[in-house]
Amino acid sequence: MIHHRWSGKRALLAVTSMGLAAALVAGCGGTTKDSAESGSGSGANSEKVADPNAPIKEGLQIAFLPKEIDNPYENIVDQGGIAAVAELKGTGKEVGPSDASASSQVSYINTLVQQNQDAIVIAANDPNAVAPALKDAMAKGIAVVSYDSDAAVDARQVFVNQADSESIGRSQIQMVSEQIGGKGKIAILSATPNATNQNTWIEFMKDELKKPEYKDIELVTVAYGDDDDQKSFQETQALLSSNPDLKAIVSPTTVGISAAARYISSSPYKGKVVLTGLGTPNQMRQFIKDGTVKEFALWDPEQLGYLAGYAAAALASGQITGKEGEVLKAGKLGERKIGKNGEIILGPPTTFNADNIDEYDF
Amino acid sequence: MREKLLRWESVLLLLCIFVFVWGSASTPGFAETDNISFLLLDYTEVALLALALLPIILTGEIDLSVASILGFCSALTGVLWDAGMSFESIVPIVLVAGAVLGSLNATLIVRFALPALAVTIGTLGLYRGLAYVVLGDGAVTGFPDVYRPIATEEIPGTFLPYATLVVLLLGVLVAVVVHYTPVGRSLYAIGLGEQTARFSGIRVQRIKFVLYIVSGILCAIASLVYTLRYNSARADNANGMELIAVAAVLLGGVSIFGGRGTVVGVASALLLMAGLRNVLFLNDVTNEIQNVINGLLLIISVLVPVVANLVRRRRTPAAAAIPGSPPPQETLPDPVGATAAPHGTPEEDQR
Numbered sequence: 001m002i003h004h005r006w007s008g009k010r011a012l013l014a015v016t017s018m019g020l021a022a023a024l025v026a027g028c029g030g031t032t033k034d035s036a037e038s039g040s041g042s043g044a045n046s047e048k049v050a051d052p053n054a055p056i057k058e059g060l061q062i063a064f065l066p067k068e069i070d071n072p073y074e075n076i077v078d079q080g081g082i083a084a085v086a087e088l089k090g091t092g093k094e095v096g097p098s099d100a101s102a103s104s105q106v107s108y109i110n111t112l113v114q115q116n117q118d119a120i121v122i123a124a125n126d127p128n129a130v131a132p133a134l135k136d137a138m139a140k141g142i143a144v145v146s147y148d149s150d151a152a153v154d155a156r157q158v159f160v161n162q163a164d165s166e167s168i169g170r171s172q173i174q175m176v177s178e179q180i181g182g183k184g185k186i187a188i189l190s191a192t193p194n195a196t197n198q199n200t201w202i203e204f205m206k207d208e209l210k211k212p213e214y215k216d217i218e219l220v221t222v223a224y225g226d227d228d229d230q231k232s233f234q235e236t237q238a239l240l241s242s243n244p245d246l247k248a249i250v251s252p253t254t255v256g257i258s259a260a261a262r263y264i265s266s267s268p269y270k271g272k273v274v275l276t277g278l279g280t281p282n283q284m285r286q287f288i289k290d291g292t293v294k295e296f297a298l299w300d301p302e303q304l305g306y307l308a309g310y311a312a313a314a315l316a317s318g319q320i321t322g323k324e325g326e327v328l329k330a331g332k333l334g335e336r337k338i339g340k341n342g343e344i345i346l347g348p349p350t351t352f353n354a355d356n357i358d359e360y361d362f
Numbered sequence: 363m364r365e366k367l368l369r370w371e372s373v374l375l376l377l378c379i380f381v382f383v384w385g386s387a388s389t390p391g392f393a394e395t396d397n398i399s400f401l402l403l404d405y406t407e408v409a410l411l412a413l414a415l416l417p418i419i420l421t422g423e424i425d426l427s428v429a430s431i432l433g434f435c436s437a438l439t440g441v442l443w444d445a446g447m448s449f450e451s452i453v454p455i456v457l458v459a460g461a462v463l464g465s466l467n468a469t470l471i472v473r474f475a476l477p478a479l480a481v482t483i484g485t486l487g488l489y490r491g492l493a494y495v496v497l498g499d500g501a502v503t504g505f506p507d508v509y510r511p512i513a514t515e516e517i518p519g520t521f522l523p524y525a526t527l528v529v530l531l532l533g534v535l536v537a538v539v540v541h542y543t544p545v546g547r548s549l550y551a552i553g554l555g556e557q558t559a560r561f562s563g564i565r566v567q568r569i570k571f572v573l574y575i576v577s578g579i580l581c582a583i584a585s586l587v588y589t590l591r592y593n594s595a596r597a598d599n600a601n602g603m604e605l606i607a608v609a610a611v612l613l614g615g616v617s618i619f620g621g622r623g624t625v626v627g628v629a630s631a632l633l634l635m636a637g638l639r640n641v642l643f644l645n646d647v648t649n650e651i652q653n654v655i656n657g658l659l660l661i662i663s664v665l666v667p668v669v670a671n672l673v674r675r676r677r678t679p680a681a682a683a684i685p686g687s688p689p690p691q692e693t694l695p696d697p698v699g700a701t702a703a704p705h706g707t708p709e710e711d712q713r
């Protein structure tokens with residue numbers, strides 16, 4: 001037995017000292033973050049010239065790659081996009097992973113490249129993890145559009161933004177402040193900790209809170225429900241029990257807000273804690289009707305997909321290249337100008353409440 | 363000869379060939395070099411984890427923390443890189459970290475004689491949690507272009523990615539050790555009966571301890587490949603990959619009770635899974651259906667040997683008693699041996 005005891009420790013010691021020795025040897029000089037960064041930054045894909053009058057090619061194959069295939073919100077976006085592609089006499093399809101993890105989208109991107117799609121429209125789970133695969137796709141002449149959640153700027157040509165992030169972030173705070181009378185503790189229930197769009201909005205929400213008119217509002221914490229119904233439900237429960245004097249929860253994700261509403265509607269907090277954020281009318285209708293939620297916001301996801309579909313087709317046909325100042329003709333939505341970093345903005349979000357919710361069905 | 367043809371490994375190889383022939387014939391884009399190298403690349407990390415698991419499962423133990431070790435090592439790489447450390451010095455540190463996590467598993471399982479399943483389910487959560495502690499929720503990117511090609515590029519002029527070459531070399535190494543050395547043979551002996559192995563003079567505890575350390579190091583290598591391939595170090599990297607790796611090992615004909623299995627089998631299983639996944643992807647088959655297919659394959663792989671034994675025994679009832687045809691004796695007493703041994707041995711050791 002004694003023998004065995006020593007064998008483990010000795011092995012451990014040997015491995016550790018070997019590694020440390022190697023680290024020492026290698027430690028002097030080498031490739032560090034700074035030296036690697038200085039070499040990057042070559043914008044290779046901006047030589048193409050746009051021809052605004054080029055006709056949209058017929059029979060384009062355009063694939064929509066949501067964060068995960070079972071996300072109802074993104075399914076609606078993709079339906080809008082597939083409808084737009086159909087209008088342009090192309091074929092649209094939706095494929096995607098069943099979990100919202102960073103790497104799972106990469107296999108799909110490579111597959112779409114192999115299938116010779118004309119354009120890929122993606123909501124990135126991790127802007128950097130998908131970047132190498134998307135760059136490969138662009139190098140093979142495939143148009144890349146990101147929507148909902150951006151990929152790295154040099155890994156796509158156009159980003160179709162639901163609304164400008166700043167106005168979404170700030171309007172969330174305005175909405176919640178109005179409902180709690182400008183005073184009290186609030187918490188945020190977000191999606192995954194890496195979700196690009198949620199994080200940007202939360203930054204603007206924090207910035208908005210610095211204004212003097214919100215000095216009595218305190219942001220207690222940001223919880224992450226990972227866009228998973230069960231987890232969001234539990235996080236809501238935890239938020240409310242660990243912060244008994246919480247006045248409001250803001251959930252800027254459709255999965256989060258509906259899970260939170262489900263918990264609150266069947267708990268003693270109903271009517272006492274304000275819940276608001278971004279949700280779809282169909283998911284939230286019953287909670288608006290039973291008084292759990294007074295008001296929430298969202299842009300029209302179908303239009304977002306529609307715009308992304310048009311952008312993808314225009315890119316694949318050479319009508320646009322994604323440069324600032326180019327104009328995208330987007331069917332029934334009219335025209336949109338491409339902004340800085342290839343960003344196209346859909347428009348301001350719509351607010352839903354008991355008065356207007358029945359006018360929407362998505 | 364007929365025995366050989368009927369072995370599960372041969373069946374797997376045939377299935378593999380079938381999938382690749384069927385893929386090239388039916389699916390445009392499948393047989394292109396780009397696609398083949400991508401298909402191989404997509405399974406490098408799983409293959410490395412499977413190589414780590416194979417010897418452990420041969421001894422009748424398990425390590426479910428492999429993907430979490432990968433996640434932790436990836437997070438560690440991210441933090442150190444972000445802190446400005448050179449990549450050359452991060453590599454050995456990460457390898458040591460993998461070894462340390464592996465030896466923690468080993469200490470609990472071997473020294474305290476705790477059941478490997480329980481310990482590694484625990485460390486599965488623990489190491490993943492530590493990964494979040496180290497790196498938090500963020501992602502680190504911008505790994506050096508000098509090293510990234512090792513994880514992304516093919517050897518010029520071929521379809522073989524460098525990373526796959528690494529896997530192949532390590533695979534050959536594991537195969538040689540497992541099949542052609544005394545240590546390798548003793549893995550099977552331990553798997554078939556730990557007590558017997560111990561009384562035959564095999565240093566059961568030492569071997570197990572080393573296996574877990576090696577497993578940790580292989581996971582660390584996998585983490586470096588993963589991090590470089592996606593150019594993204596995150597705490598949730600390879601979340602859930604342990605199950606794919608375990609599935610590959612079992613599909614490869616390795617007995618979960620230990621004592622039976624080959625490297626060739628596991629390699630064919632990996633190739634089969636990678637090829638099948640790719641063909642299905644190219645035909646727009648959804649992930650859910652793919653999971654169903656993989657699940658069925660796994661169940662079939664466990665079922666086939668059992669059914670084959672039953673059939674054989676019914677045909678020649680005497681065969682079961684003849685030492686020359688070991689399967690029925692081999693598989694049946696194992697579950698008992700595997701569960702009973704860890705409890706009985708430490709006390710006996712102390713006596």
